[in-house]
Amino acid sequence: HSALTQPASVSGFPGQWITIPCTGTSSDVGGYNAVSWYQQYPGKAPKLMIYDVSSRPSGISIRISGSKSDNTASLTIAGLQPDDEAIYYCSSYTNNNARIFGGGTKVTV
């Protein structure tokens, strides 16, 4: 399994909404409802934002949402805020009981 494909960067103005795509294959993203998304600030551990494609953990803002179509999952951030500026990674379960991550997308506000 190669890494999932994400754009290197996405930018937006405060209040706008952005979408980050994450493309895999039928052996990972397309084959399971097991996509998760993480936010990471420099020098910090990743933080779970979305699990099982579209579920939000307790405490995560409703401005954050996830979806999937075929082999591409997406993370949408509505009402962009300055503290949304971070790197976002997608991850998926795979058909050989492994997990795979994307290369990361730097969000600039």
Place this chain on the structure above:
Amino acid sequence: EVQLVESGGGLVRPGGSLRLSCAASGFSFNSYTMNWVRQAPGKGPEWVASISDTGDDIYYADSVKGRFTISRDNTRNSLYLQMSSLRVEDTAVYYCARDQYGGYGFDVWGPGTLVTASS
């Protein structure tokens, strides 16, 4: 408070060995699948290995298979990673991460421990 704290990182020569530990607290450790995830400097995370709640099911990334061994001690609420035949490319921050109960996502992470394989 739910918490994971890694220890055991450091500088090691290529070909050497190192054992990482992860101390869990604030939750029922023996009910969760646990993982090691690493992140090389300036790169994205890479899943390394997972172990089921009972320790019966273990999986590894191809990049570490045969060199690393994941284990757990539910009586000590601890997770371990024995690393051998270390390579320069194993240099990374190693995180202990808990699997979401009943779902797919790493919902709790430790602060990480740095492993540097260099001569």
